[in-house]
Amino acid sequence: MSSSSHNHSLAYRAEVDGLRALAVVPVVLFHAGIAGFAGGFVGVDVFFVISGYLITAILAKEIAAGQFSTLRFYERRIRRLFPALIVMFAVCWAVAMFLLMPQDFRSFGRSMVASGLFSSNILFWAEGGYFDTSAELKPLLHTWSLSVEEQFYIVFPALLLVLLTKVRQWKAVLTVLLLASFAACVYYTPTDPDTAFYLPMFRVWELLAGSFVALSIGFFKIRNDALRSAAAMLGVALVLWATFTFDASTSFPGVNALFPCIGAALIIAYSQQTVVATVLGSKPLVWIGKLSYSLYLWHWPIIVFAKYYLMRELEISEQYFVVALSLAAAYLSMRFVEIPFRDRKFAADTRSLFKMAAVPMVCFFMAGLGTYFANGFPERFADPVQAMAMGARDTNPQRRDCDGRDVEDIAAGNVCLVGAPGDKPTFAVLGDSFGDAMMPGIAAAASSAGRQGMVLTSSGCYPLEGVVDLNKHGDVSCREFVSASLALIQKTPSITDVILVGRWTTAALGVRFGVSAKTGWYINDTQSVESSYAENKRVFDRALTRTVTMLDGKRVHIVSYVPEQRIDPPRTLALCAYLSRDCPTGVSFAEFEQRHAFIRETINRITLEKNARVIDVGSKLCTDKECAMVANGTMLYSDDNHLSSTGALYIRDLFKPAFSSKEYRASSNVVADKTRH
Known part of the structure; x- marks a missing residue:
């Protein structure tokens, strides 16, 4: 230049x-x-x-x-x-x-x-x-x-x-x-x-x-x-x-x-x-x-x-x-x-x-x-502005140490443990950055239930077996991460529950919404013959089915989806307050449901077929009008799509069934379709 x-x-x-x-x-x-x-x-x-x-x-x-x-x-x-x-x-x-x-x-x-x-x-x-x-x-x-x-x-x-x-x-x-x-x-x-x-x-x-x-x-x-x-x-x-x-x-x-x-x-x-x-x-x-x-x-x-x-x-x-x-x-x-x-x-x-x-x-x-x-x-800013803005830093404090362990560490069982102290882990969290963001809430719920679990998260890696993200131009490291993680879970008999958390919208639809909006986000597996939005849906269906099937003998809990906001809540709400402007509201519930219709139907069908369970995040964050960005005056998001640590703790009660010893019945827990009520 x-x-x-x-x-x-x-x-x-x-x-x-x-x-x-x-x-x-x-x-x-x-x-x-x-x-x-x-x-x-x-x-x-x-x-x-x-x-x-x-x-x-x-x-x-x-x-x-x-x-x-x-x-x-x-x-x-x-x-x-x-x-x-x-x-x-x-x-x-x-x-x-x-x-x-x-x-x-x-x-x-x-x-x-x-x-x-x-x-x-x-x-x-x-x-x-x-x-x-x-x-x-x-x-x-x-x-x-x-x-x-x-x-x-x-x-x-x-x-x-x-x-x-x-x-x-x-x-x-x-x-x-x-x-x-x-x-x-x-x-x-x-x-x-x-x-x-x-x-x-x-x-x-x-x-x-x-x-x-x-x-x-x-x-x-x-x-x-x-x-x-x-x-x-x-x-x-x-x-x-x-x-x-x-x-x-x-x-x-x-x-x-x-x-x-x-x-x-x-x-x-x-x-x-x-x-x-x-x-x-x-x-x-x-x-x-x-x-x-x-x-x-x-x-x-x-x-x-x-x-x-x-x-x-x-x-x-x-x-x-x-x-x-x-x-x-x-x-x-x-x-x-x-x-x-x-x-x-x-x-x-x-x-x-x-x-x-x-x-x-x-x-x-x-x-x-x-x-x-x-x-x-x-x-530089008044306390209310600071409180909103600092939500951007309210992320999982263990991310640096726990997220993205390499395949060799996973194979050796060298992974982070969360929850209550114990001799052996009894659950595992397999996820991408959405899983990492939710770890404070999952860990809190596990501690309350006296359970200890493995953290198997890697930002940018969908917890779907056999999937390659074509946006990463042929990089198969995520596929290897998921494969190694599933192998570790399978060979650890003490693990009875597995929580799957992913950014399903990007995987299934090939589209990111909100501030991080992007199209053309294609995924493939070994059965793929094309790269298209239609193929993304087929791959998502096949891969999620494969993943749950590979966890046969474990209780599988699929976290539904976090509402993706049209704005970056910490930045935008703080800036609105600072500049004395009207602040936007959260994404409407109607839009949220419309975006996730295919994902909801697919997850519900797979959970019923495979006797899995759904953890419905929308039920906690959304009313019939909108999906909240703030609750009780505190920021629930660290950016437009990831929950903050505060947000993760806000939904921690949703994870209690994953740590319950009560009878496990998938049919009692599917993602509600409120648009049909």
Whole structure:
């Protein structure tokens, strides 16, 4: 993202600034949510190629002239990157201090520390995916690309110096590096797309693609004007095709990243003195191209804060407004920050420049750490607001220790035990993150009944035998987790009761509702011949039947489903109270029942066929009008779909039958269909 603007070491090419515009505009429009630009994220890949080209061209020229200086290189980087970045940090921290709820401000503080250290890509990789809904609440998410670039440029200048001056086969070395990075990217994208997206070793090839153009590796000269124009036009077509046809469901980066990267490389290599150069070199595109760094810096925080304040997605008029506001902020940043600080008259000596950059960055580092360790300064808000907001942190305190044990631990019986102390576990909880969220309530009910049980939960893993989540691109670790867990339960004779808890809506319907809404969430098993919503229902039916059958001899209790809310209750209700707005109510009972009709019917049928039992969460959380988010003034949810620890304790009485020694009859307990009463 930080490609240098024209430098005295290189002849200025207006069309490269125009190419920047072709990259940044789709990124901004995509992030703003404007229809037709679902693939706008490929603009970042175009920027990587531009950056690799410009930086390599400058370095190669200096090395050839014997004028290369590591100090001078980083001085240029600081002048280019830091001033606008520092101002953006300052404004974002001030707005976040005023607006963000404690949990979100705490996360912001951590991301500011990582961004200042140019390692935010690693943080966001650890936190989740670029296309996750939670990503929309991270004002500094866009700094991931700056971090990738700077991590590359920590190594690349010295490497290029050695290669060009000491290694005869330097082209072969660079080619091997590019191909190795690309191969790793292609290999990891299907199974671990977040890793391939965020980490530099999987993105190096994109920067090196620009380097290849600068060093004339693989890009031979075309003397025929018509052929050069055709090559450049092909490049434009590839970039635009990716922009307009890719979307969040596209496997990316992987092979698909070739299209924008090859397109950008072709434009840079062959567009000079062609119609493409004329168009890209036009004044409007060049003007936007010169704004591109500041526009990239400012557009994302503006969009995030706007959505956060409004507590909803942007309407069409608002989408265009935030784009216009981003352009205005970018112009002011370029005019009053970028240009003055790029002038060597300002902080003329290197020591002064480094001090100028280091002091504010250290301040932001300390501010970010303080914000994180102060838990987002909840005291900024009145007690009622704090009480609502802190529901986001009211999660299972044993999650870190107990959730997601690996297969080897499970096989060895090395799992968490909850409930009353005892010699042997008498029940097990098999579930995903919904099971983990309910553990405080289950543990409390078990303790009251004098029962001890195993915790076999793994977030993101449906407790369904033989199922593969296709959204995880072929990863079978969840299938292995469930298989190992069932094997442990089967070989533990002291276990008489098994509680199954899962996010059944996603598994059975392929759709997530509420804040985390997402479609196309397909599952398969060995009998699947297609991936579709209809197949999801068939797989859910088969897999739940198989799972209960494998537990023959145990008393099986299937937890029905937690009402998924349309909002994030802790954040939204706290923000409503803070901004003195009318707060939304919980999801209507009619909508809740409609969503879960198939799941209710399937669970009821299986429980009757297999002599299992249902634990009906809706009976406790819902009236005939709505499903509550708050009870007795306390928050029941930690996000839009998981119960908080308080919420889990609120429903603990529902688990008492699972620990009762009374006669076990499934027919006495099915999920009630109140819509038919």
